[in-house]
Amino acid sequence: MGSVYALVDCNNFYASCERAFDPGLAGRGVAVLSNNDGCIVARSNEVKALGIKMGVPLFQVARELEKHRVAVFSSNYALYGDMSRRVMDVLGSFSPEMEIYSIDEAFLDLGGFGHLDLDAYGRDIRDKVVRWTGIPVSVGIGRTKTLAKVANHLAKKSVKADGVLDLSDSAWVEAALERTPIGDVWGVGPGFARHLEKINVRNALQLRDVDDDWVRKRMGVTGLRTVYELRGEACYDLETAPPPRKGICSSRSFGQPIESLESLSEAIGQYITCAARKLRKQKLAAGVISVFIRTNIFKKNELRYSNCQTTGLPVATNDTGELIRYGLAGLRKIYRPGCRFKKAGVFLEQLVPETHVQGHLFDEVDREKQKRLMQAVDRINGEMAEGALRYGAVGLQQPWKTKSLRRSRRYTTRWDELPEVR
DNA sequence: TCTGGGGTCCTAGGACCC
DNA sequence: TCTGGGGTCCTAGGACCC
Known part of the structure; x- marks a missing residue:
């Protein structure tokens, strides 16, 4: 008995979360915006049917959305994060081994379930998740993660599949691969898709049969792994424990451009606060902090400037105040008056467990006191x-x-914002 | 007027070492 | 016409993911 994976993916996740609490949205198009209300990042099926693409700026499609009475929302990550947790709780009951792959997707190991009717099992998963959380999901099953992804795509698209497709039986794999456009394959982005189309590789079946040397040369070892996985040879295992973070980033575009060092410092201070909080949640400390600022990259006729300052810390830390001090010193080095800044952010790198921080001889900071302060603040x-x-x-x-x-x-996360029922 | 945020991995090339 | 060979480490950039 070889490996079998299920990929469970929430349909139009953010849009579905909005709908779960507002019955008035049933049958009506729903779109969710990126931070700053800039781009469309989630669309219900009605909005997809209008031909509105993922990632387009709102201003380009605002009239179209209005014309079709589409309900448009700013993103509400407190809500989506909590709904995600609920969905994952349900999914966890269907397999002893689960990998939470993203906010709206999880792989389940069904390797030991060979005696079951996997299609029926998939339908059970789909039914329970929607009944218990209000979120519709699709289930794809395959011998490798990449094949489970392929199955999931088709499960969503095909009316006949009705949200569940089991490709663990090799009899159906070729037909499925042939119906999968090259750009829909997991691991093939727009760059590789263009390359492949030039040599007339247009679907996943053709990709499966491309010469190994060509793939190795043009797409690297990751590309080769994708091809092997399409052939049914598993290269990726389930990752049940999340690997330790290598870096933590916090950045935002501004609601309006800012010029003053004061405002920029406030924003950077806010992003550092946010990143340091993430550090402490994961019990890590950072050895390096980088700060970046940039003007609006879309404005061709304005003064353009973008810079980044990286500072090594004498002792790795997760103290907000200390990180703000070093971060703002970095900012002052790269700040330029007269520029209209539109985006800024911070990276924290060289992360180490907070219990393994290397002290040094001349360190004058009272680290115990710092730690107690941060615990109190949190x-x-x-x-x-x-x-x-x-x-x-x-x-x-x-x-x-x-x-x-x-x-x-x-x-779901604020007492003063509970849903009301009349 | 209005254009997201947060990650990963791989590779090529340069610096440096013996 | 000529230029050693082999190794490590770091960095920047490019590809990808959601």
């Missing part, structure tokens, strides 16, 4: 709300803040 913010207690450096007005004009309620 506890208070956990009980009240993130940001209830914050560093003066992040400001109060925050005029640079991301636009989020159409956010729905945080139905």
Whole structure:
């Protein structure tokens, strides 16, 4: 008995979350926007049918959306994160081994389930998730993760499959691969797709049969793994424990361009606060902090400037105040007056477990005290709300803040935003 | 007017070493 | 016409994912 994987993927996840709490949206198109209300990042089937593509700027399609009475939402990550957790809880009951692959997808190991009717099992998964969480999902089953992905794509598209497709029986694999456009294969992005189309490889079946040397040379070892996986040879195992993070990033576009060092410092202070919080949640400390700022890359006729400053810390830390101090010093080195900045962010790198921090001889910081302070801050913010207690450096007005004009309620994580029933 | 954010892995090339 | 060979480490950039 070889490997069998199921890929369970939530349909139009963010749009489905909005719908789960607002019955008035049934049958109506739903679109969800990126941060800053900039681009379309999730679409219900009605919106996809209008030909509105993933990632297009809102302003290009705003009239079209209005014409078709599409409900448009700012992204509401508190809601989506919580709904994701609920879906994953249900999925976890269907296999002892699960890999949470993204906010809306998980692989299940069905390797020991050979005696079962896998198609029926997949339908059971789909039915229970939608009944218990309100989120519709599709299930694809295959001998490798890449084949499970292929199955999942077809399960979503095909009316006959009705949301579940089992390709673990090799009899159906070729037909499925032939119906899968090259760009839909997991691991083939627009760059490789263009390359492949030049040599007349247009679907997954043709990709499966491309010469190994060609693939190795043009697509590297990752490309070769994809091809092997299409042949049914598993190259990727389930990753049940998330690998330790190598870097943590926090960045945002501003609601409106800013010029002053003061505002820029507030924004950077805010992003550092956010990144440091993530560090502590994972019990890590950072040895290096980088700060970057840039003007609007879409404005051809404005002064353009983009720069990044990386600073090594004497002792790895996850203390917000200390990181803000080094980060703002870095910012001052790259700040340029007269530029209209549109985006900024921070990276924390060289992450080590907080218990394994290398001290050094001349360190004058009281690290025990720092640690107790951070624990207190995190506890208070956990009980009240993130940001209830914050560093003066992040400001109060925050005029640079991301636009989020159409956010729905945080139905599941805030007492004051519970759904109401009449 | 209005254009997301957060990650991973791989590769090529340069610096440096013996 | 000529230029050693082999190794490591680091970095920047490019591909991909959601």
